[in-house]
Amino acid sequence: MSGRSALVRRTGLIAVGTVIALAVSVGSVGASNVGVGLSEQSVGAAIPVWLSLAMGGGAVGTSVLMTVLITNREHVERFRTETVGVSVDRFRTSWRLVFGTVGVATLVLMLVVGVVGPQIGSFSITVLLTFVGGRALLTIVAYTVGNPWPALNPWRYIATALPNGYLSYPSWLGSWPAVGALLVLLCLEAIAPLTTSPRALVAVILAYSVFTIGGAVVFAPDSWFRNADPISAWFRFYSAVAPIQRTAGGLEVRYPGARLTDDDVVSDISEIAFVLLLLWELTYSAVIATAPGVRTVETLVGIGLAPQFVYLGLLLVGFGLFWKGFLITVTSARCRAESPLSQREVAFRFASPLLAIAAGYHFAHYAGFSLSLWPSLVDTIAAPLNPPENPTQYLLTSWFGYVEIVGILFGYMLSVWVAHAVSFNLLSGKRRAIRCQYPFIAVMIVLTVVSLLLVTATPVEPVYVPS
Template identity: 45%
Template sequence: MTAGSLRGRRAVATAALALTVGVAVGSDVAAASNVVSGLQGGSGTVTVPTWLFLLTGGAVIAASGMLSMLVTDRAFLEEIHSWSLTLPEPEAVRKWLGRLGAAVTAIVLALVVYTGFTGPQLGSASFAVLVVFVGARAGLTMVAYAVGNPWPAIDPWRRVAAALPHGFVEYPADWKRWPAVAALLALIYVEIVTPLTQSPATLAWAVLGYSAFAVAGAVAVGPDAWVRNGDPVSTWFRFYGAVGPLQRTGEGWSLRPPGSRLREADLVTDLSDVAFVVLLVWELTLSGFVVTPPGETVVEALVGVGLPPVVAYLLLLLAGFALFLGAYLLAARRSRERATTYLTARYLALRFAPSLLAIAGGYHLAHYFAFFVSQTPSLWTALVNPLSPPAPPAFTRLVLPGWFGTLDIAFVLAGHVLAVWAAHATSFDLFPGRLQAIRSQIPFVAVMVAYTMLSLWLLSMPTGTTPFVQG
């Protein structure tokens, strides 16, 4: 191939990539201008027919998938995804920063427990609630997928377990990451059926219980095995951190294009990893579903046939997770059929699963960015006065401008576009033929379209409170 031909192909590829991003941004503006979505008891108002709004969002992802398929220059794809800049971090710096970070986190956790029991029993004025849900659930997770995984440097439970006698039993290799999946399901369930955001004392008990669980697990099988396989928090941040531009290496940090890590084969290595990744998408969908009118109707219907509310929520959690996971695994089987490849459906499921992490990041940002920004004044007030909090009126929410709601739609669609691009790059790693690579993506893009339309549908709904969960 001549240099001029190569430059021409790269120009076409660059234009297609730019057009993909442009379509996404343009649709964000068009859709978001008609939607105002509130994350805390607000309402989403769609001034165009809902079916047209959802169809537009789904069409954006389908269009971005088709446009990305125009980028078939393997050298260009490799050039984009392999670019990196090494940021050295001396071993001594890493060691002491880790110790300092873990010590600070341990102090914060102790304050969470103490203030949860002794502080004001009002979620919006509680150090415990604000730090856990605004600082960690929202802010720290955003740091993971927007910057890089911060958890290894601040994990206090691993440090405690490492200082104790540990490694009494060998972690069963066949278990893979299924304990982390089960533990995350349990955490999601507890968050749904208990008033953690409204009752600081309940949250303090939950933090104590999880701390005991995390330390006991790390002591039993050893900190390294536990963090890698059984700890849902470490797995949570490891997967979200894979989306970020900063990736830790043996020499320090590597600055890369966002999402570049998602094409690598060593990120998702077992079906338990696939389940965890899908669960990250489902838990955000579920948290939005249960506070919208359709979710309230489903829960009330289940309770109406005689199920206790706690059983109804458990059934909804597990059934929805099974549906999301089943849809993804079905896409993997269809991908194998369309690509006519010797690669197994299981292997395709493993390789394409990391692209869903971009979707999870977009969902998380849509759910929590406005919440985080609006609660920043209260979080700062709590951090400055953890032991002697002022009266609740001192804890104020930042009033956001009306256009802020447009960002929710932008975040959802941007996450999906990045996911489509990551899946596209992965397909060209797997298949030698361009047509074969393109055909393999179609079932996964179809699943992404379905996820997009569902998430946008939820964003268009008014939101309330979780039925039958009392503070």
């Protein structure tokens, strides 16, 4: 066996093994409540295992056939490049005024009511707007329609109104501040009572406001919110999946996921890290709500480690495994295709298809959560200081679990198609373009099957999470 063949086989086996280990936690994505401490109806357990595997097998088979049979470069290029432009110049000023006012007013409302209003999470507009309105519903809008955040971002409007731009943003920093800040926010979500104590959440919002407004004032809003602000990066990457995209001239309508084939979606190592963190944060919130995850936490705490340190360690170790697994897969793909491209370029271009998987995971994770709790959000918006004693909450039907499965499968299938389009754009020759995809398809097959096997798992409450 040649050295190159041995390398390919070894890296492929390591990649699959790594993904299997990580995917064990992904399957409960439809059952966990993302650690937010807000009640959500679990419907995943109603789905028979055989049906989950049948649906997953059908999706995987369709995806593989698609990559093998659809090799007409004209069709692939049409998917990548066809757009319909929409001019919004006449509305730009009025939109900024309306949405900017809404964004700033909402931030002020959340801060005030979080301090003087009800101090129970499910009764607090501060908690519900943060987790149901922002992290769930607004993110779903971002990847199904288009990015709403630039129009609403209150911190950007505040920073723009202040003197700013004292220093140039260092290019070597990239998006690492956004990666670090998101890791901090995810860790705080696990170890701090942010969903049960509105005042604790207000403290985090204030600290975040100082961080991001201060950075935007020093480095100028355009540079800061394009690179270093984690919430802006969150919505920017998720919205790359959407059919409606913002351009310098207005808006353009493309095929869903077509933006992911562009070479400027991911253009820095730090942006790869942020994309992988979007995938890992969904997996992480499932890890700590599964029986193996709970046993792991209890074991580590039992040997004398602080719970906060355990949750932080799991967050960082899992993120590191995702990073290593991705690099191994990229190396294997480059070797199989005998690509003249550098490993960095291959990594940049094949990181963006992962955003389609992240969108599918997010939908499975948050669709039921959003539907169940949005009436409570409406009730608290109507009377933020005196909400109903029993805010409305919908009970989801048993068949909604199928909707969650469809979300996961659609994300995988779109990711496979985008990777197919990227490989044909990068490489000459059909055989090389198809061979380049094999490691990514193998990883996606393993993730799909294992996640669908475990989506029926019964969720458990995370331990040592403050209430």
